[in-house]
Amino acid sequence: MRKGKIAIIPLVIAGLVVLFQYFSAEKVTNPETGRRVRVALSSEQEETLGLQSYREILSQSQIIESGPEHEMVVRVATRLARATGDSAKDFKWHVSLIRSPQANAFCLPGGKIAVFTGILPYAKTEAGLAAVMGHEMAHAVARHGSQRLLRTSMAQTIMAGAQFSLGDMDPGQRRAVMAAIGAGAQYGVLLPFSREHELEADQMGLLYMARAGYDPREAVSFWERMSSTGGQQPLEFVSTHPSHGTRIQQLRDFMPKAVAEYEKSSARSTR
Numbered sequence: 639m640r641k642g643k644i645a646i647i648p649l650v651i652a653g654l655v656v657l658f659q660y661f662s663a664e665k666v667t668n669p670e671t672g673r674r675v676r677v678a679l680s681s682e683q684e685e686t687l688g689l690q691s692y693r694e695i696l697s698q699s700q701i702i703e704s705g706p707e708h709e710m711v712v713r714v715a716t717r718l719a720r721a722t723g724d725s726a727k728d729f730k731w732h733v734s735l736i737r738s739p740q741a742n743a744f745c746l747p748g749g750k751i752a753v754f755t756g757i758l759p760y761a762k763t764e765a766g767l768a769a770v771m772g773h774e775m776a777h778a779v780a781r782h783g784s785q786r787l788l789r790t791s792m793a794q795t796i797m798a799g800a801q802f803s804l805g806d807m808d809p810g811q812r813r814a815v816m817a818a819i820g821a822g823a824q825y826g827v828l829l830p831f832s833r834e835h836e837l838e839a840d841q842m843g844l845l846y847m848a849r850a851g852y853d854p855r856e857a858v859s860f861w862e863r864m865s866s867t868g869g870q871q872p873l874e875f876v877s878t879h880p881s882h883g884t885r886i887q888q889l890r891d892f893m894p895k896a897v898a899e900y901e902k903s904s905a906r907s908t909r
Contacts, residue, residue: 645803652799656792663788668780669725670842677784678791681728684784685748692732692750700737702755711735711753714768714850718775719749721849726779733771741864745774747783760863768850769857772843780842782835789828833880837888844889844896851903854896861886 663676679687702708715733719726729749738754745751751771761767777783800819804812844854865882880888 644807645805648799648802648805652795652802655795655799659788659792659795666781668838669723670776670780670845671838673838675781675785676788677781678788679784681747681781684781685730688746688748688750688778692746692752695752696734696736699734699752702735702737707755707758708735710764710767711771714764714771714852715751717850717852718768718772718846721772721846722775722779723849726775729778743770743774745771745778747778747781749775749778751775761860762863763856765847765852765856766860766863768847768852769843769854769860772846772850773839774843775846776839776842777835780835780838782839786828786832786835793828836879837885840885840889841892841896844892845899848896848900849903852900854893854900858886858889858893861889 660676663678664680665674665676667674711733715731719729719731722729726749731749731751733751733753736752736754739756740754741756741760743751743753743757751774753767753771757770758767761770797816797820800816804815807815840857844857847857848854861882865886879885
């Protein structure tokens with residue numbers, strides 16, 4: 639092969655490996671949207687890794703185990719867990735309140751939830767907290783982490799194939815080409831995929847909080863409070879999350895369906 643030429647065979651092999659990774663991966667259905675997706679790990683593997691990560695995080699954190707804030711977090715988690723229905727019937731739900739200034743919360747595979755005290759002033763109300771926790775629980779139910787792991791693994795395979803195919807190229811040219819391919823994968827595939835998951839979790843979280851008896855319109859109020867904090871947001875196309883404006887608009891667009899669920903829930907509770 640002459641200097642600067644691209645070897646096709648490594649790319650072909652990488653492409654075949656990617657096809658194998660994709661078609662051999664388990665296919666699952668999102669219980670709320672009906673969307674068919676593929677995941678990298680079995681639900682048992684996800685649960686094991688989620689529990690390991692949860693225990694490690696808790697061992698390094700200050701856990702609040704009593705008091706009104708703790709009681710509120712447990713109450714919201716219990717109501718939302720029931721609202722997920724059969725889609726998470728095998729989850730072993732557990733929630734912890736962590737003393738931290740971080741305005742954050744998460745839910746790991748298998749139903750391991752953590753809420754940081756820093757998010758509570760932004761949540762403001764129990765329904766606001768339900769918006770936050772419902773979103774995070776939706777990520778676990780939809781198995782978003784395992785979906786992203788599969789996409790990342792496929793992207794890494796393509797990158798490895800490209801690296802081998804450019805092996806005879808001038809080092810400077812090779813670095814430039816690999817940087818371009820990496821940027822294309824990051825900004826054209828992985829980040830949009832992550833933002834799609836965020837918006838899907840928003841919609842699922844709205845349904846969960848509505849079924850649990852929390853007014854889903856509080857989710858918009860929560861994100862309006864978050865957007866008014868004055869913090870600088872990165873440009874949307876370079877972020878794993880949609881902008882506050884995009885998120886609020888998507889929530890408003892989906893709100894009629896969520897409000898209908900809320901009204902049904904309210905009607906059942908008054909019988």
